[in-house]
Amino acid sequence: MYTYTDFDAAFVAERNRQFRAQVERRVDGSLTEDEFKPLRLMNGLYLQLHAYMLRVAVPYGTLSSRQMDQLAYLAEKWDKGYGHFTTRQNIQYNWPKLADVPDMLDALAEVQMHAIQTSGNTIRNVTADHFAGAAADEVADPRPVAELVRQWSTDHPEFQFMPRKFKVAVTGAENDRAVIRAHDIGLRILERDGVIGYEVLVGGGLGRTPMIGKVLHDFLPEEDLLPYLESIVSVWNEIGRRDNKYKARIKITVHEVGLEEIRRLVEERFELVKPSFAGVDQDHFARIKAQFEAPDFVQKSVGPFNEKYNDDPIFRAWADTNLTAHRAEGYSIVSISLKAHGATPGDATAEQMRVMADLARKYGHDELRVSHEQNIILPHVHRSDLPAVHAALKQHGLATANINLISDIIACPGMDYCALATARSIPIAQEIATRFDDLKLEHDIGELKIKISGCINACGHHHVGHIGILGLDRAGVENYQITLGGDHTQTAAIGERAGPGFSADAIVPAIERLVDAYLDHREDRSETFLQTYRRLGMAPFKAALYPEAKSVAAE
Amino acid sequence: MPKPFTPKVVTANHLLLGDVIYQTRDGWTRQLAEAEVLTDEAHADLRLIEAAQQTGEVVGAYLADVDTSNGTPAPAHFREDFRAKGPSNYAHGKQTELN
Ligand code: HEM
Ligand code: SF4
Numbered sequence: 001m002y003t004y005t006d007f008d009a010a011f012v013a014e015r016n017r018q019f020r021a022q023v024e025r026r027v028d029g030s031l032t033e034d035e036f037k038p039l040r041l042m043n044g045l046y047l048q049l050h051a052y053m054l055r056v057a058v059p060y061g062t063l064s065s066r067q068m069d070q071l072a073y074l075a076e077k078w079d080k081g082y083g084h085f086t087t088r089q090n091i092q093y094n095w096p097k098l099a100d101v102p103d104m105l106d107a108l109a110e111v112q113m114h115a116i117q118t119s120g121n122t123i124r125n126v127t128a129d130h131f132a133g134a135a136a137d138e139v140a141d142p143r144p145v146a147e148l149v150r151q152w153s154t155d156h157p158e159f160q161f162m163p164r165k166f167k168v169a170v171t172g173a174e175n176d177r178a179v180i181r182a183h184d185i186g187l188r189i190l191e192r193d194g195v196i197g198y199e200v201l202v203g204g205g206l207g208r209t210p211m212i213g214k215v216l217h218d219f220l221p222e223e224d225l226l227p228y229l230e231s232i233v234s235v236w237n238e239i240g241r242r243d244n245k246y247k248a249r250i251k252i253t254v255h256e257v258g259l260e261e262i263r264r265l266v267e268e269r270f271e272l273v274k275p276s277f278a279g280v281d282q283d284h285f286a287r288i289k290a291q292f293e294a295p296d297f298v299q300k301s302v303g304p305f306n307e308k309y310n311d312d313p314i315f316r317a318w319a320d321t322n323l324t325a326h327r328a329e330g331y332s333i334v335s336i337s338l339k340a341h342g343a344t345p346g347d348a349t350a351e352q353m354r355v356m357a358d359l360a361r362k363y364g365h366d367e368l369r370v371s372h373e374q375n376i377i378l379p380h381v382h383r384s385d386l387p388a389v390h391a392a393l394k395q396h397g398l399a400t401a402n403i404n405l406i407s408d409i410i411a412c413p414g415m416d417y418c419a420l421a422t423a424r425s426i427p428i429a430q431e432i433a434t435r436f437d438d439l440k441l442e443h444d445i446g447e448l449k450i451k452i453s454g455c456i457n458a459c460g461h462h463h464v465g466h467i468g469i470l471g472l473d474r475a476g477v478e479n480y481q482i483t484l485g486g487d488h489t490q491t492a493a494i495g496e497r498a499g500p501g502f503s504a505d506a507i508v509p510a511i512e513r514l515v516d517a518y519l520d521h522r523e524d525r526s527e528t529f530l531q532t533y534r535r536l537g538m539a540p541f542k543a544a545l546y547p548e549a550k551s552v553a554a555e
Numbered sequence: 556m557p558k559p560f561t562p563k564v565v566t567a568n569h570l571l572l573g574d575v576i577y578q579t580r581d582g583w584t585r586q587l588a589e590a591e592v593l594t595d596e597a598h599a600d601l602r603l604i605e606a607a608q609q610t611g612e613v614v615g616a617y618l619a620d621v622d623t624s625n626g627t628p629a630p631a632h633f634r635e636d637f638r639a640k641g642p643s644n645y646a647h648g649k650q651t652e653l654n
Contacts, residue, residue, distance in 0.1 A: 027571065029611040047614060049638055050648045052573040080647055095647070098571050344644045415634060416642035424637075426644045476632050 001064055001367065002147050002291045004112045011155070012109045015116060019043050020102035027099065042122070042160075044115025045101055048417050054093045054101060055118040056108060060128035060146035060170070061089035061370040061377075065357040068368050070111040072353035078104050083353070085338060085346040087410055087461055088167070089127045089370045090118055094417055116154060121162045123153035123233070129171040129178045130371035133294060134333050134379035136325040140189045140196060142170040142178070144289040145225070148281070151288075152226050159233055163240035164248035166233060167205075174490060179372055181213040181492035182206050182464060184250045185232060187225075196222050202232060202262070203254030206458035210494045211251040214259050216266065224274070226281045231269035235262065295365035295380055297328040305383040308390075315390055317443070318401040323386075326379075332386065334364075334378040335371070336393060337400040337408065341437040345411045345429050346374030355396045363389055374410055375403065405442045406450060406515070407433035410461050414454025414471060415478075421454035423471025423478040424504075428452055431508045436515075445515060448529045449488070464488035466530045467514060468495045469507065480507040482514075484541055485533045496538060498545055510545055517544035561631070562623050563599050564590040565606045566638070567616035575638045575649070576613065578606050583613070586653060587639045588627040593618070 004012070019039070026036040040046075044055040056071070063071075071091055075083045078100045079093040086092055096104060108114055118125055126146040133141040149168055153159060159166070169178040172189040180186025186201035197219040204213025220228055232250075239257065241247040247256075254262050308315050324333040336356060339345050348356070356376055360368045363385040369377035381389055393399040402408050409432060412418065414425030429452055436442045451465030455472075462468030468483035479501040486495030502510045515529075517540050522532045533541065542549075564587065565578035576583045577590035584590060593599035599618055606616040619635050621628035630636040641648020 032610050033570075033614050047568055047573055049634075050574060050641055080645075096573075098573060415637055416644055421634075424643065426642075430644065473634075478633065 012114050016105045041119040044118035051095045054096050056091050056115045057118050057125040058089050058370045060143045061130050063368040065361040067111045068357035072350040075350040082349045087372045123166045126150045127169045130369040130377050136327045138173045139191045140172045142172040144292050146170045147288050163242045176490040179488045186213045203251040205251040208456045210463040212492050227274040227277045231266045235265045302383040308387040321401040322403045334381050335403045336376040340400045341433045404447045406436050406448045410451040412453050412460035422473040425452040425454040463494045478504045513544040560596045561620045563593045563618040566619045567613040592628050
C-alpha cells in the first residue's frame with residue numbers, strides 16, 4: 001500500500017493547521033460564513049439538514065486495517081458510533097461538531113488520511129475498481145495510476161477554482177466495476193502487443209443531464225498520461241461554462257463543443273504542456289508502483305473451504321453470492337455486504353468497522369476496500385480461511401448473502417440528511433430489501449441493481465440502475481420516478497423513464513410488479529432482469545407498472 | 556385581494572453544533588413549537604434580516620412556512636418536518652435529544 005512521503009505528511013499537517021486556524025477565526029467572528037464556507041468545503045466539511053457532515057476520502061477505495069480502526073475511532077469519539085460509505089469511495093460522518101473537526105482531521109492524518117478535495121470545484125477523490133490488485137480479469141492494478149493522478153491533482157494551483165467539480169475513475173479491467181463511463185474522465189488500462197496504455201473517456205456524468213463518457217483517446221501511451229490529463233482539464237477550465245452551474249460540467253462542454261473539437265483543442269494544448277513534464281512524473285510513477293506490490297500469497301490446502309461448503313447451506317449461499325474469482329490460486333475476493341435487510345445501505349457501526357479491520361489483519365493481508373456499491377471488500381482471502389471469516393461476519397450482522405441482488409441497493413442519504421434532497425431514499429431502500437427478503441425471492445431473481453437518489457443530483461446513481469428510483473417533491477409530497485434499463489458497467493446505459501411517479505406508499509408494490517413481470521417474461525433463470533429488458537423493451541414492464549392504463553386502453 | 560400570507564418562522568443551523576434552530580422573540584430555540592410565528596410579510600422580512608446579521612451564531616437563516624392550525628407552529632412541508640425531528644432511519648437528532 002502507498003505510504004506517505006515526508007512531503008505528503010507535511011502537506012496534510014500544514015493544511016490541518018490552516019484549517020484549525022480558520023475554524024478558530026470563524027468561531028471568534030473574524031470570518032463570516034460567506035468567507036468560511038469555501039474554506040470548509042475545501043476540507044470536506046458540509047452543513048447538512050441536522051448537523052455538519054465530514055466527508056473523508058478513501059483514495060481509490062483502499063484502506064489498511066489500521067486506517068479502518070481509526071475510522072471506527074472517529075465514529076465513536078466524534079460521531080454517533082457509525083459512518084456512511086458512499087458511491088465515491090468516501091466515508092461520511094453525519095454528526096460532527098464544528099469545533100471537533102480539526103481534531104478529527106488530525107486523527108485522520110495519524111493514519112495518512114484526509115478530507116482534502118472531497119468537495120468544492122476541484123478534482124475529487126480518484127476512484128478505482130474495488131477489486132484492484134486482486135481481480136482475475138485485470139490487465140494491471142489501477143491504483144498506482146489513481147495515486148499518481150491524486151498527487152498531481154491535489155492542490156494543483158491551476159485547478160482549485162474550476163467551473164465545477166471534476167471526477168476521475170480508473171479501472172484496469174475490461175469489466176468496469178468503477179463506473180468509469182459516468183465520470184468526467186474515465187481511464188481504462190489496456191495492453192496492446194505487450195505495451196500498456198490507456199483508453200481515455202471524457203464527458204460522462206450523472207446529475208440532471210446524464211451522459212455516458214466518450215472515447216477521447218483509444219490508446220494513450222503510459223508516459224503521456226499526466227500531460228494529457230492536464231491538457232483536458234486545462235482546456236475545460238478555460239472554455240467550460242462558468243455562467244451556469246448546471247452547464248458547467250465537462251459533459252456539457254463536450255456536448256456543446258463536440259468531441260472532435262475537444263480532441264483538437266486537447267491535442268493542441270498537449271503540445272504545450274508535454275515538455276514541462278520531462279519524465280519526472282514517470283520516475284515518480286515507478287516509485288508509486290513499487291508500493292503496490294502484491295502481498296505474499298500463501299499456498300495451502302483449500303480443504304476446509306470445501307468441507308464447510310458441502311456441509312453448511314448458509315455458508316454455501318454466502319460463498320456463491322459474495323465471493324469473486326481472485327487472480328492468485330487458492331484465493332477469493334470477499335464482498336462484505338453493508339446491506340443487511342432493513343439496514344441503511346452503506347452504514348457501518350464502529351464495532352463492525354473494527355471487526356472488518358481485524359479480519360483483514362488476520363486473514364486478508366491487511367487490506368480492505370470500499371466499493372462504489374457501498375460495500376466493503378476483503379480483496380485477498382485464502383479460501384481455507386473463509387469459514388472463519390464468515391463466522392465472524394455472521395456474529396456482527398455482516399454476513400448477508402446479497403451482493404448484486406435486489407437488496408444490494410445503492411441509496412444516497414436523501415432527505416434524511418441531505419440539505420439538497422427533494423425526497424427520502426434510505427427508507428425506500430430499507431422497505432424494498434425487507435419486502436423481498438420476506439418473499440424469499442431474491443436469489444431466484446438473481447442479478448438486479450436498484451439505485452436510489454433523493455434528488456436530481458443523482459448521487460445514488462439511479463440513472464445507471466437496472467431499476468433507478470428518483471425521489472422528487474411533487475406539490476409538497478414525496479414522489480418516486482422509475483427508470484429502467486440503466487447499466488453502470490462497460491456496457492453503460494442511461495435508464496429510460498417508465499412513466500408517472502409513485503407515492504412513497506406505492507413505490508414498493510410498483511417494484512414488486514416490475515419484478516413479477518420480469519419473472520414472467522424471462523426465458524430462463526440465466527437471463528437477468530437487464531437482459532430481459534433489453535430483449536423486450538419497456539412495454540411489458542410499463543404494463544406491469546401501470547395496469548390501470550392498460551385496462552383503460554383496452555376499453 | 557392580495558394572496559393571504561402563510562405564517563412563517565425564521566430557522567437556521569447553529570454555527571457550532573450545526574443543528575436546527577428557530578428564532579424566538581428574544582433569541583433562539585431548538586423546538587419549533589417555541590418559535591416566534593410571523594404573520595406579517597414585512598415583519599417577517601425584517602426578522603429574517605435581523606437573524607441573518609447574527610453570523611457569529613447562526614448559519615443559513617431563512618423563512619419556513621408553518622401550519623398554525625393547532626395553536627403552535629408545526630411544519631408545513633415534509634422537509635421542515637425532518638428538520639424538526641431528525642432522520643427516519645435512526646432515532647437520532649431532535650426526536651430523542653429534546654426529551
Ligand atoms: C450529503 C451531501 C451531498 C451533497 C450536498 C451532494 C451534492 C451533489 C451535487 C450538487 C451533485 C450534482 C453535481 C453536478 O451535476 O454538477 C452531486 C452529484 C453526485 N454526488 Fe453528491 N452530494 C452529497 C452526497 C453524496 C453522497 C453520499 C454520494 C455517494 C453516495 C455522492 C456522490 C455523488 C455522485 C456519484 C454524483 C453524480 C456523479 C456526477 O458528479 O455527475 N454525493 N452531488
Ligand atoms: S442525490 Fe440529492 S439528495 Fe441524494 S445525496 Fe445527492 S444531493 Fe443529496
